[in-house]
Amino acid sequence: MTSTPGITDDVESKPRTFILASRASQLAQIQTNIVRDALQAAFPSLSFDTSFMSTEGDKNQSQALYLLGGKALWTKELEVALKDGTVDMLVHSLKDVPTILPDGCEIGAILEREDAVDSLVVKQGLPYRNLDDLPDGSVIGTSSVRRVAQLRRTFPRLQFMDVRGNLNTRLAKLDAPEGPFTALILAKAGLVRLGMGDRITDNLDVPVLHHAVSQGALAVEIRSGDSQVRELCEALTHGETQWKCLAERAMLRKLEGGCSVPVGVTTSLTHVESGQAGLKNGLLQITGCVTSIDGSLHVQDTLAETVQSPEDAEQLGNKLATLLIDNGAGAILEDVGRDRAKRANEVKEK
Numbered sequence: 001m002t003s004t005p006g007i008t009d010d011v012e013s014k015p016r017t018f019i020l021a022s023r024a025s026q027l028a029q030i031q032t033n034i035v036r037d038a039l040q041a042a043f044p045s046l047s048f049d050t051s052f053m054s055t056e057g058d059k060n061q062s063q064a065l066y067l068l069g070g071k072a073l074w075t076k077e078l079e080v081a082l083k084d085g086t087v088d089m090l091v092h093s094l095k096d097v098p099t100i101l102p103d104g105c106e107i108g109a110i111l112e113r114e115d116a117v118d119s120l121v122v123k124q125g126l127p128y129r130n131l132d133d134l135p136d137g138s139v140i141g142t143s144s145v146r147r148v149a150q151l152r153r154t155f156p157r158l159q160f161m162d163v164r165g166n167l168n169t170r171l172a173k174l175d176a177p178e179g180p181f182t183a184l185i186l187a188k189a190g191l192v193r194l195g196m197g198d199r200i201t202d203n204l205d206v207p208v209l210h211h212a213v214s215q216g217a218l219a220v221e222i223r224s225g226d227s228q229v230r231e232l233c234e235a236l237t238h239g240e241t242q243w244k245c246l247a248e249r250a251m252l253r254k255l256e257g258g259c260s261v262p263v264g265v266t267t268s269l270t271h272v273e274s275g276q277a278g279l280k281n282g283l284l285q286i287t288g289c290v291t292s293i294d295g296s297l298h299v300q301d302t303l304a305e306t307v308q309s310p311e312d313a314e315q316l317g318n319k320l321a322t323l324l325i326d327n328g329a330g331a332i333l334e335d336v337g338r339d340r341a342k343r344a345n346e347v348k349e350k
Ligand SMILES: NCc1[nH]cc(CCC(=O)O)c1CC(=O)O
Pocket: 093, 094, 095, 096, 185, 186, 187, 188, 189, 190, 191, 214, 215, 216, 217, 218, 259
């Protein structure tokens, strides 16, 4: 007899309810509901519930993300609740998940990726559609050093300014009549999930802008050793997204970056062959880049290989990181680190 995960053998005890948790932002809640609905559809006899909490990253809105710099800003408090058993699964944008997880936590599922590109949102009432249209000196809001570094290369005539808050807050800051911003750059996936895809006037794609590692993909983090939950999660994983994102994350891990370093990536998986057990092989191509904050230095390389497993994919990401470091990326990242430490000190002294 095979047992259904979640149904205990003991007829006296109630079946387990699986609790999915995330940050409390509107986007995080929508994403968690997407995962809950997918689990409920796959396992109709089990019960799933959600729990939302605000994290350090949500509370500290005043300091630039760049300076906060902590890689686990969005995930740490949630992981405490996961580890002590208060909740069973954490739903994250994979982009926000550090490349090294704490002991006792692991990624249980990576769901099918939305369009991974960044997009332009122009202030309400202005006629511009893309970055080329914007007048010299226009202020672009983004708190991502990756976006600023890469865009400065092509658009030195534009200015970039930090903008924080959840997506609704940022859009309100953009549209405020007296506000400084002409446009924002935001991940397309987040806007689409929030139902605000109609605000996008242009996608910013390669060669102008490489997206962040794992942008557009949702992940479920679980307790290592919770085999019941791991089994449930396996049903949600989208193989092609998983292979691509694991390659990207391996690259970033080796470059020792988190979500706040100027690292961009573009990945494709083609010539895919699948069997009953899922993906068998495919041609994985990955382009990575590291850019200095002022846009003056840019190191970029591409590798492509036929891969047969998630481990192969990670190896290709690793190899790309080594190549980037050999070609000067390490020095750029050290500079970024030094600059961050200096600015953090200045803030402390104020
Ligand atoms: N760091 C914030 C964050 N984390 C994930 C998304 C969007 C959704 C995604 O990329 O999966 C965003 C907003 C943004 O970058 O515009």
